[in-house]
Amino acid sequence: SQKIEQNSEALNIQEGKTATLTCNYTNYSPAYLQWYRQDPGRGPVFLLLIRENEKEKRKERLKVTFDTTLKQSLFHITASQPADSATYLCALILTGGGNKLTFGTGTQLKVEL
């Protein structure tokens, strides 16, 4: 069966450290993989998109890697801040999928002082 897995346990890190979140998928052939941020009681906000032929993408303190052989994406936040505390969702767009997104369950990140 098709699955997108993200760490269900919350990730607690210290301010200034790098947070690394994992997204693994099985039985999908995604054209794109996206990362979203969701704060409690609010809709997700788009952060980054990476295509199947790209290995890495950066935006300010954010970095995403995409390994289609391992079927895994890593999401890094460098120099993390308490304001980065949120739930981070990965989502796949399938080839020919009509831009429909399939989401993982998300990983909650808490950055502590």
Place this chain on the structure above:
Amino acid sequence: SQTIHQWPATLVQPVGSPLSLECTVEGTSNPNLYWYRQAAGRGLQLLFYSVGIGQISSEVPQNLSASRPQDRQFILSSKKLLLSDSGFYLCACRGANEQYFGPGTRLTVT
């Protein structure tokens, strides 16, 4: 850029009552629109999507329905709510490849 409005923000409804949630979009025309549900502690589940007026695709069989009476209006309905319909309902609009989400409606069925 697109702005998505949803109402109501919160709703408490008894089992068996009807439902109507509305989503409107500004800043774009002929958008792809989506309804998602997020149950407590779970990921977003795509319920319906629409590529144009009157065009609705259902992703999950259930007692919900969707309609798109105008280009930038998307409505989620039910004739009789179930307890399992409780959740956080999100409307989204397609960008280039990403999606923009509205603020959501928190529905509690009692």
